[in-house]
Amino acid sequence: MRVIGGSARGRTLAGPPAPPKHAHRREAPQRGATRPTSDLVRGVIFNMLDAMGADYDRVLDLYAGTGALGIEALSRGEGEADFVERDGAAARVIEENLRRTGFAGRARVHRFAAEHAAARLSGPYTLVLADPPYYDVGALETVRSLASSALVGEGTVFVLEHHRRVPPPEALGPLRLYRSRRHGETVVSIYAMPEEGA
Numbered sequence: 001m002r003v004i005g006g007s008a009r010g011r012t013l014a015g016p017p018a019p020p021k022h023a024h025r026r027e028a029p030q031r032g033a034t035r036p037t038s039d040l041v042r043g044v045i046f047n048m049l050d051a052m053g054a055d056y057d058r059v060l061d062l063y064a065g066t067g068a069l070g071i072e073a074l075s076r077g078e079g080e081a082d083f084v085e086r087d088g089a090a091a092r093v094i095e096e097n098l099r100r101t102g103f104a105g106r107a108r109v110h111r112f113a114a115e116h117a118a119a120r121l122s123g124p125y126t127l128v129l130a131d132p133p134y135y136d137v138g139a140l141e142t143v144r145s146l147a148s149s150a151l152v153g154e155g156t157v158f159v160l161e162h163h164r165r166v167p168p169p170e171a172l173g174p175l176r177l178y179r180s181r182r183h184g185e186t187v188v189s190i191y192a193m194p195e196e197g198a
Contacts, residue, residue: 001036001068004043006075008101016066017089036066037131037161041183045129045159046072048179048190054157055126060084062114062130062146063139067094069129069159074103081106082121086113115142117151124153131161140169147191148173158191 001013016036037045056077061070064083074081081103085091091111098104112120114132128151132139140162147158158175162168168180168189175191182188 008075060125118149123151
């Protein structure tokens with residue numbers, strides 16, 4: 001896994017922490033397992049964001065995992081990022097990846113569940129990245145709630161990764177579905193404020 005664009009392009013990132021030893025490889029992913037966004041899908045996300053002129057000034061990476069999405073945004077801009085990850089081992093991987101890329105001074109890692117982000121962080125953010133675990137049936141409601149909070153402003157772009165079997169909602173709070181693209185089992189849906197008259 002590596003950074004694919006910007007000032008840290010080509011830097012290798014640490015992968016997710018190893019799953020518990022008792023977990024059988026054929027079992028469904030368990031709570032605490034990290035499913036990082038592939039280099040290919042990350043490339044698709046940031047090509048879409050660049051094409052729409054997204055602002056990387058203030059970034060929030062929810063369900064951050066290894067931090068690869070937020071780090072990609074840091075690499076492509078000069079702003080700052082908050083990473084939210086409840087799992088301690090994954091949070092340490094994010095910190096290691098920030099050190100590897102030289103972005104530790106522009107980022108903060110918060111170890112708490114995504115649903116607490118609105119109460120503990122101050123918005124608005126220019127870009128919100130959310131890649132919740134596919135097994136988390138309550139994640140979409142959490143994402144909807146956060147999109148309706150002060151974390152989101154008029155200029156916020158919200159990226160949601162989800163399984164292909166989960167249709168993207170037409171709206172997240174005040175944001176409307178701008179574009180949705182499928183790659184294998186993963187769908188990337190991007191939300192933004194509707195243009196006046198739209």
